[in-house]
Amino acid sequence: MEKPSRLLLLSELRVRNLAYDVSLCRSLLSWKRLVPSPVYHPFRPSGSRSVPVSEIICVREEEEEKSSRGKSDGSWRKIKEGEGKDCGQAFTVLYVQRCQQHRWRCAEITFTCPSDAVCQRWVSSIREQLASLASRPKHLLVYINPYGGKKQGKRIYEQKVAALFDQAGIVTQVIVTEHANHARDHLRTETELKRFDGVVCVGGDGMFSEIIHGLIWRMQIDAGVDPNSPDESLSPSSLRIGIIPAGSTDCICFATVGTNDPVTSALHIIVGDSQPMDVCSVHHNNTFLRYSVSLLGYGFYGDVLTDSERKRWMGPARYDFSGVKMFLSHHYYEGAVSYLPAKGIIGTPRDAFRCRSGCVVCHHNGLLLSEKAEQCEMEDASDCESDGEWRTIRGKFLAINAASMSCACPRSPKGLSPAAHLADGTTDLILVRKCSRFNFLRHLIRHTSKDDQFDLTFVEVHRVRRFRFTPRQCQSDSDLELDRQENKHQIFSQICRDHPACGCAPAYSSWNCDGEILSHSAIDVRVHCQLIKLFARGIEEPTVFQELNHPCAI
């Protein structure tokens, strides 16, 4: 078998009239100055550099005139006799360059060749290597929400993304949505999905949610799976999803790429990145309600969303306003939370370890689950959940949150559950019991500080595969009898249940499901491990940046 580092080409080429040794392996393009300049020049290329072939966007042939003379660095220099005479054709390589805060840019370097034949050999060799990268998309279906965020979706796509896709040779079918749920319904019914390698969503989290609802639903119908059954294992999507951030909330993009930048997202799509992602299905009484990938929040976060939806006229300030209002209201809700703990996995919600690019926790737990699923298929399907026992917690809660990812965003860099994983088949169930306003404030403030937000007596967190919530008002008589025995001293709870308008607390909150309000409070949630894939690679550690940008590191 051919070694990945086998040298394919080695030539002496010129970059801005300086001689370089340029080499191409299967995985790396490198260039190195033949005689390093003793004097540092800010505009001259540095000594040596390598670019992974997987991060080359494309290679382009240049006109002789342009390459040998046009690409001046702007500095005055004496032209030596005979310089440039040996320059035939030139070619330009466009590649990914990492910038600060996880942003990627498209950089380029032009190599001038001694002859046309050498140039042709280089161009065709690089193109051959690029063509062998099977993970790169060639046909994409693009949905643009022209009304998301600041209504810039169309402009962002046309000015920042379309040209990059074009250069990378990606053929697109672009649909500008005409109404809410246009993309979802189109994916569900009309589209010949086999023609595409992926779907691109230009918009915010609401638009992304539309796309996954259309795609997941379609996959189930095609595979003959009943989406209304909470017990069915869902069929994974073969199409990856790319997010070009153009909304007012772009949390999913931030959590999977590390930044909300359209060019960075476009480059992740072009290089064919793949980031698996868990999806929670939410059911009520055996009826499908919604899918969730980030946050399911009852109590505080549900109330903030419900209140802020009534104040859309306030713009983004409505979230702060409703947040303060709901904090002061200090409503708590009674009910029972039952959950199936995630057993046999590595990682806990209190780890210091974070889900990052190439996460070992996601890889390990994902493998574990797929092996278990295979075993289940061979044995009796009813045994599949017997690896864990359901546990039930009853009480009064200020907030019940299920975080399937850290939910970090520019406002809350740590997120609701900093150690949650994108693709480990679990969700972090966070229960905040009734406590004083002061204590609740301490918990909320810890989301933005270094302190552990779970290290408080009234907060508990469990990593789970499945959970159910039943508001006290919907509990069965036997459950209520259990409650009564557990809370003998709480004589007013019965009065509040029968008279929810007595002023102690409203009877129900709503579930905030990735920014949408659910129509039911009693829900059954199940995590589907790695159900979808995104054109992303997770957040890269700073070391990756340093190594790849360091001229001599590779």
Ligand SMILES: Nc1ncnc2c1ncn2[C@@H]1O[C@H](COP(=O)(O)OP(=O)(O)OP(=O)(O)O)[C@@H](O)[C@H]1O
């Ligand atoms: N053409 C359209 N007209 C009106 N609404 C649309 C259209 N296309 C998509 N939508 C809906 O707009 C909603 C918001 O879109 P998006 O997430 O892109 O922007 P956003 O500004 O982040 O929104 P929000 O903050 O309200 O979630 C989505 O739920 C989507 O269903």
